[in-house]
Amino acid sequence: MIKSELYRKIFHVFSIVIPIIYYFFLHSRKIALIILLPIALISIIVDIIRIEHPTVRKIFYRIFGVMLRNKEISKLTGASYLLTSSVICIAVFPIEITFLTLSFLSIGDTFASLVGIPFGKREVVKYNKTIEGGLACFLSNFVFGIISYYLIFSKAPSELYLKIGQLYLVMIFTGAVSSAIAEFINIPINDNIRIPLFSGIVMSLTFMLIP
Secondary structure (H helix, E strand, C coil): CHHHHHHHHHHHHHHHHHHHHHHHHHCCHHHHHHHHHHHHHHHHHHHHHHHHCHHHHHHHHHHHHHHCCHHHCCCCCHHHHHHHHHHHHHHHCCHHHHHHHHHHHHHHHHHHHHHHHHHCCCEECCCCEEHHHHHHHHHHHHHHHHHHHHHCHHHCCCHHHHHHHHHHHHHHHHHHHHHHHHHHCCCCCCHHHHHHHHHHHHHHHHHHHCC
């Protein structure tokens, strides 16, 4: 079980390619949606076919079974949820917030498992998570956000950056905190949905409240 989850998270970190391509290469909401929306729909359709047809399900499980959770055998996979949340974030949030919140999903969720599963000692039974994993999620996302601020955003100032300047770091902090909270709590919403949407909403509200 632990080995399977670690494989899943190591693969999960590569999803950071979505915000990287969007921010650095496409830099266009319309083009990003034209590319990503069909991919998300195809992923969902494949999942539905897999769920409804035992033969397809058997082949799919043989290839990707090591990374599937038990509940995903008869439901949508995390990939479909991740692609769906990416489409929503790109459609709704400014490009910098989308870059951060999708990166937070990839980085924070991965570090939460890589630290929490093998090294977590303080478990919160209610959520089946460890304090160490939650802290790893917050710290990795906050550090990534700071690096992004100094190496990316401040080098190519946008309207959002010019408005709030160094208070950008406040927005990054609230995003990192909210992504860790969303990863930690155990509610019946897939983490690939709740982490980017919750942190994206919090960062957007923070941006709106900064004078």
